[in-house]
Amino acid sequence: MGEILARPLISLLQEQSWNIDLITPVPLSIARRSERGYNQASLLSTPIAFALGFDHRPDVLAKIKHTRSQVGLSYEQRRINVAGSFSSSAKDVAGKNILVVDDVTTSGATLDACAGALTQAGAQAVYAITLARAI
Numbered sequence: 001m002g003e004i005l006a007r008p009l010i011s012l013l014q015e016q017s018w019n020i021d022l023i024t025p026v027p028l029s030i031a032r033r034s035e036r037g038y039n040q041a042s043l044l045s046t047p048i049a050f051a052l053g054f055d056h057r058p059d060v061l062a063k064i065k066h067t068r069s070q071v072g073l074s075y076e077q078r079r080i081n082v083a084g085s086f087s088s089s090a091k092d093v094a095g096k097n098i099l100v101v102d103d104v105t106t107s108g109a110t111l112d113a114c115a116g117a118l119t120q121a122g123a124q125a126v127y128a129i130t131l132a133r134a135i
Helices: 001-016 028-037 038-053 075-082 111-118
Strands: 022-023 097-105 126-133
Touching: 001 038, 001 126, 022 038, 038 097, 075 111, 097 111, 111 126
Parallel strands: 022 097, 097 126
Antiparallel strands: none
């Protein structure tokens, strides 16, 4: 399913003029990964990277704090929930333009937290793409 669902994202990215050095999925905590058995964002980012020739680096972002589900939280609660929950290393991202992939965005809090960790580690630019937007 990841390959099929990635197709519209691949098409959309081909229309952009983004200068991307590497692609990474939004990571899951160890507990959430164990519950699901897979990372849905990685199932999207892998075929995107392959189709477009991007360096796929699912290890450049780490989820360092287990957070509760964002479902039912307000905008502010979502931001607080994910604040400080991601980290990245300068050796992996310094000076690079990075595309972060997620399956669904609602408030953008998770993507903002990921972008914050990447820019704090020295990323030059951070782009994001999601399969769906919940409202």
